Amino acid sequence: MNAPQLTDRRARHQRDQSVFHELLRRHADIRREVTEVPNGIRAHTWTDAPDLVPLLHNHAQEMHRRVKEKFGLRFWDPAFAELFAQADKVQMTVNLTENGVEVLETSDDPNVVKLIRAHGATVSAFVREGGRAASQESPLPDDYQRVLG
Numbered sequence: 001m002n003a004p005q006l007t008d009r010r011a012r013h014q015r016d017q018s019v020f021h022e023l024l025r026r027h028a029d030i031r032r033e034v035t036e037v038p039n040g041i042r043a044h045t046w047t048d049a050p051d052l053v054p055l056l057h058n059h060a061q062e063m064h065r066r067v068k069e070k071f072g073l074r075f076w077d078p079a080f081a082e083l084f085a086q087a088d089k090v091q092m093t094v095n096l097t098e099n100g101v102e103v104l105e106t107s108d109d110p111n112v113v114k115l116i117r118a119h120g121a122t123v124s125a126f127v128r129e130g131g132r133a134a135s136q137e138s139p140l141p142d143d144y145q146r147v148l149g
Contacts, residue, residue: 009071016066016073019059020134026052027130030100034120039106039113040091041120045127046100053099060101064094078148079138083119085147086112114141 023030029049035042045056066073072084083090089112093104105116118141125133140146 012062012071013073016059016062019055019062021131023052023055023059024126024130024134027127030056030127032124032127034124036117037104037106039108040116041103041105043103043105043120043123044097044100045103045123046097048099056100057096060094060096060103064092064103067092074138077137078146079115079118079122079140081148082115082140082144082146086115090116111145114144117141118144 026049029052030045030047032043032045034044045060047053047056065071067084067087067090070084070087072081074080086107086109089107089109091104091106095102095104105120107113107116118139122133122138
C-alpha cells in the first residue's frame with residue numbers, strides 16, 4: 001500500500017471512529033430490532049432524531065464497505081477480528097430507510113452464521129448500553145470454531 005492509500009485509510013478510520021463514538025454517545029436515541037433468519041440476521045436500526053439518521057446511514061454503509069474490503073477495526077476484540085477474518089463468507093445488504101437502516105447479514109457457512117448472530121447481539125448491546133458495552137470484548141458463541149489463534 002502506498003503512502004496516499006495509507007493516508008486515506010487513516011482518514012477513513014478516523015471518520016468512522018468519530019461517527020461510531022457519536023452513535024454510542026447518543027445510544028438512548030436509537031432503537032434496534034434483530035430477527036434471526038435461517039442463515040443469519042435481519043437488523044432494523046432507527047431513530048426519531050433527524051440529525052442521527054445521516055450518521056446511521058453513514059455508519060452502516062461504511063461498515064459494509066469495510067467488511068467487503070476486510071478493513072478491520074476493534075482488532076483487540078476477538079469477535080470483530082474473527083468477523084473480518086471470515087469476511088469473504090459474509091453477504092451483507094444495507095437498505096437505507098427514512099429514519100435508519102435495515103441490514104441483512106447472512107452466510108452459507110453455519111459457523112459464520114453463529115458469528116453473524118453474535119455480532120448482531122453485540123451491536124444491539126452497543127445501542128442499549130452505549131460506551132459501556134463498546135469498551136468490552138464481544139462474546140463469541142461457545143460452539144463457534146475460531147479461525148484465528
